Amino acid sequence: MKRSQRFEPVVKVAENREQEAARLLGDAQSALTDAQQRLAELEGYREEYIKRFHTTGSEGMSAAQMLDYRVFLVKLDQAITAQVSVVEQATNYVEQQRQEWFARRGKVKMLDTVVARYQADEQRDANRKEQGDQDERAQHMKKS
DSSP, X not given: OOHHHHTHHHHHHHHHHHHHHHHHHHHHHHHHHHHHXXXXXXXXXXXXXXXXXXXXXXXXXXXXXXXXXXXXXXXXXXXXXXXXXXXXXXXXXXXXXXXXXHHHHHHHHHHHHHHHHHHHHHHHHHHHHHHHHHHHHHHHHHHO
């Protein structure tokens, strides 16, 4: 078995690992996008709620209504803070997965280079052997 053929299983394993890392990166990126959208929704909702608070406040509201608005805004701010944390964690995870995929991709490229070099060596050896065989046949023809 040729050296290049002996590396085929190693290359397949490395490619499978790279594909799995790419899938994980895609999943992480989707989770980040979802978290960012949720944060944007919360921030948009807060903005709308503040506008309603100002509109209702200018028309007059009871102390209980004002307290309810403020309590809800505090809860909304807490939800936004928590979601910012989720986005930061998701961003960090995406970066980890990107680095993992990049490392696995580098291993596949390195193995591809090694296999290509082995194949080139094998082809060069086969060409030399063929040339030697042709030279030998040519000498036998001269002697005959």
